Amino acid sequence: xxxxxxxxxxxxxxxxxxxxxxxxxxxxxxxxxxxxxxxxxxxxxxxxxxxxxxxxxxxxxxxxxxxxxxxxxxxxxxxxxxxxxxxxxxxxxxxxxxxxxxxxxxxxxxxxxxxxxxxxxxxxxxxxxxxxxxxxxxxxxxxxxxxxxxxxxxxxxxxxxxxxxxxxxxxxxxxxxxxxxxxxxxxxxxxxxxxxxxxxxxxxxxxxxxxxxxxxxxxxxxxxxxxxxxxxxxxxxxxxxxxxxxxxxxxxxxxxxxxxxxxxxxxxxxxxxxxxxxxxxxxxxxxxxxxxxxxxxxxxxxxxxxxxxxxxxxxxxxxxxxxxxxxxxxxxxxxxxxxxxxxxxxxxxxxxxxxxxxxxxxxxxxxxxxxxxxxxxxxxxxxxxxxxxxxxxxxxxxxxxxxxxxxxxxxxxxxxxxxxxxxxxxxxxxxxxxxxxxxxxxxxxxxxxxxxxxxxxxxxxxxxxxxxxxxxxxxxxxxxxxxxxxxxxxxxxxxxxxxxxxxxxxxxxxxxxxxxxxxxxxxxxxxxxxxxxxxxxxxxxxxxxxxxxxxxxxxxxxxxxxxxxxxxxxxxxxxxxxxxxxxxxxxxxxxxxxxxxxxxxxxxxxxxxxxxxxxxxxxxxxxxxxxxxxxxxxxxxxxxxxxxxxxxxxxxxxxxxxxxxxxxxxxxxxxxxxxxxxx
Numbered sequence: 001x002x003x004x005x006x007x008x009x010x011x012x013x014x015x016x017x018x019x020x021x022x023x024x025x026x027x028x029x030x031x032x033x034x035x036x037x038x039x040x041x042x043x044x045x046x047x048x049x050x051x052x053x054x055x056x057x058x059x060x061x062x063x064x065x066x067x068x069x070x071x072x073x074x075x076x077x078x079x080x081x082x083x084x085x086x087x088x089x090x091x092x093x094x095x096x097x098x099x100x101x102x103x104x105x106x107x108x109x110x111x112x113x114x115x116x117x118x119x120x121x122x123x124x125x126x127x128x129x130x131x132x133x134x135x136x137x138x139x140x141x142x143x144x145x146x147x148x149x150x151x152x153x154x155x156x157x158x159x160x161x162x163x164x165x166x167x168x169x170x171x172x173x174x175x176x177x178x179x180x181x182x183x184x185x186x187x188x189x190x191x192x193x194x195x196x197x198x199x200x201x202x203x204x205x206x207x208x209x210x211x212x213x214x215x216x217x218x219x220x221x222x223x224x225x226x227x228x229x230x231x232x233x234x235x236x237x238x239x240x241x242x243x244x245x246x247x248x249x250x251x252x253x254x255x256x257x258x259x260x261x262x263x264x265x266x267x268x269x270x271x272x273x274x275x276x277x278x279x280x281x282x283x284x285x286x287x288x289x290x291x292x293x294x295x296x297x298x299x300x301x302x303x304x305x306x307x308x309x310x311x312x313x314x315x316x317x318x319x320x321x322x323x324x325x326x327x328x329x330x331x332x333x334x335x336x337x338x339x340x341x342x343x344x345x346x347x348x349x350x351x352x353x354x355x356x357x358x359x360x361x362x363x364x365x366x367x368x369x370x371x372x373x374x375x376x377x378x379x380x381x382x383x384x385x386x387x388x389x390x391x392x393x394x395x396x397x398x399x400x401x402x403x404x405x406x407x408x409x410x411x412x413x414x415x416x417x418x419x420x421x422x423x424x425x426x427x428x429x430x431x432x433x434x435x436x437x438x439x440x441x442x443x444x445x446x447x448x449x450x451x452x453x454x455x456x457x458x459x460x461x462x463x464x465x466x467x468x469x470x471x472x473x474x475x476x477x478x479x480x481x482x483x484x485x486x487x488x489x490x491x492x493x494x495x496x497x498x499x500x501x502x503x504x505x506x507x508x509x510x511x512x513x514x515x516x517x518x519x520x521x522x523x524x525x526x527x528x529x530x531x532x533x534x535x536x537x538x539x540x541x542x543x544x545x546x547x548x549x550x551x552x553x554x555x556x557x558x559x560x561x562x563x564x565x566x567x568x569x570x571x572x573x574x575x576x577x578x579x580x581x582x583x584x585x586x587x588x589x590x591x592x593x594x595x596x597x598x599x600x601x602x603x604x605x606x607x608x609x610x611x612x613x614x615x616x617x618x619x620x621x622x623x624x625x626x627x628x629x630x631x632x633x634x635x636x637x638x639x640x641x642x643x644x645x646x647x648x649x650x651x652x653x654x655x656x657x658x659x660x661x662x663x664x665x666x667x668x669x670x671x672x673x674x675x676x677x678x679x
Contacts, residue, residue: 068089151203206252246408372470532604535605542671556609593631
């Protein structure tokens with residue numbers, strides 16, 4: 001239990017002990033601001049004789065983590081962050097929350113203010129105050145990504161277990177269906193996977209609500225998601241699926257926020273977050289969905305089924321395209337299930353062609369999204385690429401839900417691409433007369449002999465998947481170039497620090513070995529290499545000619561190219577400029593560190609240039625950038641190494657003497673000698 005806040009305590013004998021403060025620094029678009037704020041706060045505390053421990057939440061992960069003993073002894077906590085930070089551990093302590101830029105610009109003022117800051121009561125959502133230091137995502141986007149991140153493990157585990165059980169224990173049944181023998185080992189595996197899929201939708205809804213309304217919103221969010229996904233509760237053959245879960249998640253979160261604003265007697269306040277709010281919000285949301293939203297959903301999809309029934313005599317191409325569009329729209333949701341149940345119902349009448357159209361469209365979404373992560377790796381984080389591999393596997397077994405994480409993360413780009421590919425696959429299967437004798441889809445049904453016209457079935461699946469992949473890549477790339485957030489799966493990492501290059505004439509030289517990889521540290525030093533060999537005299541310039549940010553980035557890119565590691569200068573520049581759209585890399589104190597993660601470089605490379613007049617970089621303290629560093633790493637090398645260098649560099653640049661030595665260095669060799677101090 002933490003000690004209550006109060007004036008700084010005194011030791012025995014009336015001797016006042018040193019004030020003890022804690023701090024948390026965090027930035028959503030990299031780590032430079034995170035570590036610079038930490039260093040500034042630590043320096044300001046030390047100059048005042050104050051003990052301070054700073055936890056940094058950068059792209060490497062949380063470092064110097066505050067433990068219970070630290071919190072117990074603290075007199076106050078400064079949270080300088082532009083991302084969500086959980087404040088519940090600081091209940092009973094004075095907590096001051098500001099943007100990360102304030103930690104860089106006014107650390108002394110923050111230390112003075114925190115001793116009179118309000119005491120944190122433990123209620124309320126994780127706090128974020130965006131006041132500079134980067135372009136902050138909207139609250140709705142962050143909430144959606146929170147739900148997606150918690151949902152992904154359920155999708156992957158549930159989908160893969162179902163796929164494995166079908167592949168090893170399933171077979172076609174003469175009476176119809178792809179079945180696994182009851183009471184068999186593989187049926188138990190399948191049931192476990194089904195549980196994962198059953199929980200997937202409530203988890204998505206619950207953690208969207210949690211990100212908005214904190215713990216009191218978790219229960220109404222999850223129960224609301226379950227209700228949305230259980231059509232029997234509102235007389236529908238198909239639940240509302242993941243789209244319904246997104247709706248209930250946001251409704252639950254904002255409903256809880258509204259209830260929190262209601263003034264209640266003091267004796268009721270302690271039970272509000274654990275009893276009153278969850279019960280009221282859950283009941284209200286559940287009944288609202290069942291009676292207000294659920295009934296119209298049921299009515300719409302009953303009439304949609306009747307409409308499809310009237311189309312059975314029309315063109316097979318048109319019917320196949322419509323069924324493919326429906327199958328791909330919500331991947332297991334009501335539109336998908338309406339088309340699926342329509343096709344499955346016609347099998348018993350002897351019409352197997354409609355199910356053949358559905359079967360070809362069912363795997364297109366996960367196969368297409370998985371293929372997209374392979375075609376343009378730079379558009380996806382490592383975790384998204386791993387999810388893509390899982391989606392490919394699920395697609396082979398007709399599990400369309402494998403594409404849900406991608407659709408939930410960026411619906412405007414992914415859902416249209418899915419629908420286009422599904423329509424193409426359904427139309428091809430329709431015109432080819434493909435038949436499916438079991439109510440299931442994907443390559444697995446063809447392998448098990450349930451499909452007639454197998455060659456054309458695979459043609460339809462392959463073409464539809466390729467169409468989905470290419471369309472997804474095109475739409476996501478366009479959105480990224482416009483500065484929209486790229487696909488972000490669970491725990492997806494935010495854009496990390498890396499430098500970018502510019503148009504450079506002439507051929508590039510072969511890359512030099514990195515210190516510690518094929519060369520000794522001593523050899524690296526003799527060759528004028530520092531920062532783990534990523535910066536050399538060839539990538540240093542004591543005079544930067546550019547007068548604006550874009551020109552400076554292009555000039556720095558040309559400088560990086562001199563190191564022989566730039567393979568696509570134009571793409572390097574584009575990547576750096578896209579990073580600037582997300583938030584300035586001007587850090588204040590006359591420093592800028594533009595960066596990008598891109599395969600436009602073959603190996604990590606760092607450059608440095610000095611501007612006499614300074615370049616306007618939208619820095620939080622309003623200063624022009626005179627010291628400009630640039631860092632670029634390829635996708636495959638975007639691990640902890642470049643983040644370690646950036647954190648060391650950011651901290652060292654907070655030393656005024658170090659900056660003065662960089663400004664005074666007469667030539668490139670002297671600059672390299674100064675930079676050896678970074679480590």
